[in-house]
Amino acid sequence: MTKPARRRNAEATRTAILAAARHCFTRESYDQVGIRDIAVEAGVDAALVCRYFGSKEDLFAQLLLRPDKPLEMIEAGRDGLSTRVAEMVVNKAGDQEAVDDLLIMLRSASSKTAANLVREAMIKRFDEPVAQLLEGAKPHLRARMMGSVIIGLIVSKIIRGPWDVDEPEQAAFQQRIEDLVRLSIQEL
Amino acid sequence: MTKPARRRNAEATRTAILAAARHCFTRESYDQVGIRDIAVEAGVDAALVCRYFGSKEDLFAQLLLRPDKPLEMIEAGRDGLSTRVAEMVVNKAGDQEAVDDLLIMLRSASSKTAANLVREAMIKRFDEPVAQLLEGAKPHLRARMMGSVIIGLIVSKIIRGPWDVDEPEQAAFQQRIEDLVRLSIQEL
DNA sequence: ACAGTATGTCAACCGTCGATGACTAACAAC
């Protein structure tokens, strides 16, 4: 009568919704992603999203705060941190997942309901882990400055698209970013 | 019958709406500011906003692109550019209007309808003027890198609130920002 | 004073969105 009826599997549906939500929120801001959008991408009725996660806000929160571990590029330790960050932003190498996590936060940074969650996630998953890695005075301030540099690079990409830098300068460009990151966490 | 009836003055109303819109958009993103919000703040009926500016999108566009002149801190020339930017971000000194302009752009950067306008405004009012100020190779790339640093600082403030750096480090902090800006526009 | 227009107000339309509750169908246990 109603519909072909979806395969019944709670766990799979749950993760499908989470994956779909993640995908949506990396492309659009909290306000612009509708519960129905997520549902369609997950191949699920919209009502299920609310059923499983309570509300859109709860879903977003779970997406941001569930992974208790810090971002991978930080977890790898202090050595070569600047290099990893530079590679990540220039998109040469690994840990695209970390970029997505930051993208989700930044896209929704100025949504009234998402703002608090974003701040919390940013502090817990980025600033504090980085601060713990740093030696010397004022680690929190320096961690935040490094965050600021990364944020700038990613938001610039959001606004203006990829950095179209041609091959000859590629290396120098990446080196410049690495220097910026390194400078941002130097002791004052 | 209807209402006390507002003073009839088209030009004043127009600018009142623009000012109110500006104020609203510096605090919230394009999606979150309603035409009714702007109207209330301007002391005007919501219908007038559409009447005068056609649509919310047109109003936003006019707000971003009307001032054909570049941001003040750029207009002042190449000398002391890094210093001015650092002062501006740390909020010590002048040209708060420029910060607001950037704030408006960044707040609404990931709104689908506003995105194109923001990109356009960013390029026309920031990148190109800065690129014209720079000597040497790849001025556009370097201008964009400087933009990226500034964006990071402002967005970080949006997300996390003001940089609470206590007096002793204040000078060193500002110097660090100045160095970051200077490094970002150095030749590769 | 009168007519005409510029300005402002009100009410409503239409679409979208998040959320809810009633219903239906699959699966498991017995």
Added chain:
DNA sequence: GTTGTTAGTCATCGACGGTTGACATACTGT
């Protein structure tokens, strides 16, 4: 097979947002 529970669907509610058109009022010229 019967029964009870879980998973999924549907229709709908209430709120809100942008926009529009009909109406009311203030100003201007004659």
